[in-house]
Amino acid sequence: MIRSSLRTGLAAAALVVGLTGSMAAKAQDSVPDVIPPKAELDIPAIQESKPGWGWAAVGQMIMDFYNVPPLYGAEDWQCSLADFLTGVQACEAPKLSSEQATLKLIQGYSPFAYKFFGEDPVVMRYQQHKVLSPIDAIHEIRFERPFVAIVQPPKTGEGDKGAKDVVLVIGYEGTPSDLRLIVNDPRPYPMGANPYTDVGAQQLDVNGEYSVGYNDFVQQMKWTDTISWIKPQ
Numbered sequence: 001m002i003r004s005s006l007r008t009g010l011a012a013a014a015l016v017v018g019l020t021g022s023m024a025a026k027a028q029d030s031v032p033d034v035i036p037p038k039a040e041l042d043i044p045a046i047q048e049s050k051p052g053w054g055w056a057a058v059g060q061m062i063m064d065f066y067n068v069p070p071l072y073g074a075e076d077w078q079c080s081l082a083d084f085l086t087g088v089q090a091c092e093a094p095k096l097s098s099e100q101a102t103l104k105l106i107q108g109y110s111p112f113a114y115k116f117f118g119e120d121p122v123v124m125r126y127q128q129h130k131v132l133s134p135i136d137a138i139h140e141i142r143f144e145r146p147f148v149a150i151v152q153p154p155k156t157g158e159g160d161k162g163a164k165d166v167v168l169v170i171g172y173e174g175t176p177s178d179l180r181l182i183v184n185d186p187r188p189y190p191m192g193a194n195p196y197t198d199v200g201a202q203q204l205d206v207n208g209e210y211s212v213g214y215n216d217f218v219q220q221m222k223w224t225d226t227i228s229w230i231k232p233q
Contacts, residue, residue: 035138035142035175036142037173037174037175038171038172038173038174039138039141039142039171039172040141040170040171040172040182041065041141041144041146041170041171042065043061043064043065043146043168043170043184044061044184044205044207044209045061045184045185045186045205045207045208045209046060046061046184046186046207046208047186047187047188047207047208048078048186048187048188049078049079050078050093052093052098053078053082053093053186054098054165054166054167054185054186054187055081055096055098055099055101055102055105055166056077056078056081056082056093056101057078057186058102058148058166058167058168058184058186059078059081059101059102059105059106059109060077060078060081061146061168061170061184062105062106062146062148062168062230063077063081063105063109063110063113064077065146066110066124066231066232068109068110068113068114068122068232069113069114069117070113071083071084071113071116076091079091080113081105081109082094084105084108084109084112084113085101085104085105097163097164098150098163098164098165098166099150099164099166099225102148102166102227103126103128103227106124106126106148106227106230107124107126110122110123110124110232111123122232122233123232123233124230124231124232124233125229125230125231125232125233126227126228126229126230127227127228127229128225128226128227128228129225129226129227129228130224130225130226131218131223131224131225131226132147132226132228133176134176134177134179134214135176136228137169137172137179137181137214138172138176138179140169140228140229141169141170141171141172144231145228145229145230145231146168146169146170146230147168147169147226147227147228147229147230148166148167148168148169148226148227148228148230149166149167149168149169149183149217149223149225149226150164150165150166150223150224150225150226150227151164151165151166151167151217151221151222151223151224152164152165152221152222152224153165153187153195153221153222154195154198154220156189156190156193156194156195164224165185165187167183167184167185167186168183168184169181169182169183169184170182170183170184170209173211179213179214180211180212180213180214181211181212181213181214181217182204182209182210182211183196183209183210183211183212183217184207184208184209185208185209185210186208187208188208195220195221196210196212196221198220199212199213199216199220199221200213200216201213201216
């Protein structure tokens, strides 16, 4: 019954996204006086289920962290997100860039999912930025908000097109002057061609969690854009 109803619901998904729009937050947080040397959100690293599905894995991590329900159950999280974006039950990637797909998930998946299960819609707020400063990156984690970084890692082989991708920053270590970011990158890199370890990052989890220097993340991983302030309204 749920799968049957879902086909109609997914067909309206684009309308939900369009009506949601950019929910950029207006209020300002109070910056804490004391910054602890380390903070990390409880967001396990998750690999993409198919090559090029980093947007789906990042979307899964965000939605799972905020307890937004998957349409098909926990074992099919990424298919749930793909079908929301395409409007059909095919578990196929949308014709969108990783950044566009991730943004549309943040904009529209949460209210759609809650409404689908007969609950009051919950909208995610968010803001879009270029690269966050070290203190702003710390600030996001201190207020328990993971943020999406759009990166363009070095190519790892002949088949690598070097396109932009999305990763989720879930923590930090150090101070603004010697900051390291804790990053969940859904992409499985081949042995001997991991751009994180190539710049001296520490791999914290086999599924793609790294502690990487802020400057290395900006310069070597080519961090250019950010989706931050992500949190349910």
